[in-house]
Amino acid sequence: MRLALVLGGIALVISALLALVNSVTAPIIAENEVAARRELFSALFPQAQDFVELPEDPTNALLREGYRVAGEGGEPLGFAVIVVPRGYGGTMELAVGFDLEARVLGIDFLSMAETPGIGTQIEEESYRAQYVGLDRFDTVQAISGATVSSTAVREGAQAAAEAVQTWLADESAA
Amino acid sequence: MDHQERLEGRQGPGLLQVLTNGVLFENPVLIQLLGMCPTLATSTGLKNAIGMGLSATAVLVCSNLAIALVRKIVPDQVRIAAFIVIIAGFVTAVDLLLQAFLIELSRSLGLFIPLIVVNCIILARAEAYASKNAVLPSAVDGLGMGLGFTLALVLLAVVREPLGSGMLFGVRLFGDAFKPAAFMTSSAGGFLVLGCIMALVQHIMHRAKREGA
Structure with missing residues (x-):
């Protein structure tokens, strides 16, 4: 019982941390992708x-x-x-x-x-x-x-x- | 070494000593020969070496800190699982942050950032140090080991990048007449350089010890 609780608790805390990081970085990563695509295309077709x-x-x-x-x-x-x-x-x-x-x-x-x-x-x-x-x-x-x-x-x-x-x-x- | 570390832990060595242990006397790569795969793969260029070293350092400090924090409540039977969850969490966070803010580095390191999860240096420090020591020394141990890893990567890259691709930090060093030895960028070439550096480190340490005695 204690094993499951401790492991579950750690997993929960880590998931919360990742959710937080993801909510901050996800829009920036998406923006980077769009920018990278635009830059790439404009290099191919000036x-x-x-x-x-x-x-x-x-x-x-x-x-x-x-x-x-x-x-x-x-x-x-x-x-x-x-x-x-x-x-x-x-x-x-x-x-x-x-x-x-x-x-x-x-x-x-x-x-x-x-x-x-x-x-x-x-x-x-x-x-x-x-x-x-x-x-x-x-x-x-x-x-x-x-x-x-x-x-x-x-x-x-x-x-x-x-x-x-x-x-x-x-x-x-x- | 395990035993010795536990002894030191009880006597409480200075934090500075913990730090220099990681960087020099127990350097994870040059002395303990841990983490060979990422070492050989990311030390082909100085930029990748520094990026990889510092990413691993960030993960090491965070994971050591977190593991030392929960060391008393985690039962022995599930400690490896708990450590891996914590390490994987921090690695994913570092990966996302790199993708968001250091896109160039994230692109050039690619696969090797997620693979920090299985870097044995990190689990080794969790097992050998953070699970037995207080929070602050554990964090310092993570910092020392991380910087030691970075130092080893940089030493390797400084030799391998100019010889293997004629560049340093991505900048061309020589004229067109220079024919780079592509062997140096291969893993076999990496082992060769690593062996030479280890021999040099051993030589210096032996001499220092003899002079000290």
Whole structure:
């Protein structure tokens, strides 16, 4: 009886403490996420003014969300896509920017939980730059020692490219 | 060591001695060889080393303090469960605070912040010290051990980051001609550096002891 009471009491106090911390940090974390997304997109599309969300594609398992990006006066600039491939440390959120011909403008990460110093090498400019200008990614070199992380990025980029091609096909059909 | 610590606890060593014990004479990494996994993984860069060290220090101080506070009411049979709940609570709090206020650090340490829960340094101090000592010395012990952990991480990172990636604190040190030895950022390279640092520490301590005698 005493065992359960003590353990339950400790769990209760700790839960209360966490609830308190969470109530303070949750809005700030959400705000940080929105800010990170905005910053990332404006790095990929410096002239972007408007983001229109594109329809979901239930057949594309890795796709999270996609936007048609427009500049001043509604001039189309390309597509911003967020995909969620599985890396070594769980799901990562990868943002890929495409031009109107479905070629990559740049890739960046919203979040990831890859092994620091090993898997996180996929964040390095020298790795990410390999994707720029491509619409297929067979030629991208994986990072040795971080194959799982590299493969996740490549598969994510591939899923994003397929999504953009679907949207482009839908548009030209309409 | 357990026995010795209990003896010291009864005689009440000075708080300063508790502190220096953690940082130097019983350094959790360099002497006790605890917490090898986070040590090797987060000491590839100075920024991560300091972030990880201070996060673990914050958890250690809080958990030691809380555990010393409840040490007399927690029955022996459930003490490990109780300690883990307390430690996990503080780790989660630190994780949330980092995500809210130090987003860069939180991103680069990623998985290793939640993994502080299973860092054996923290449970070891709870078992060996905080569950047997008063609140204030326990908090100081947590601070000393945490700073000792940070010191070891920094020593490792100062060697590994320049050799392994040609940078220090994320700043490039050398020109383009410098080819970094990627081996240094791997865990095997980390063990190599750790061994050298431990040998050096032992050498210095032996010499100090001989001169003192």
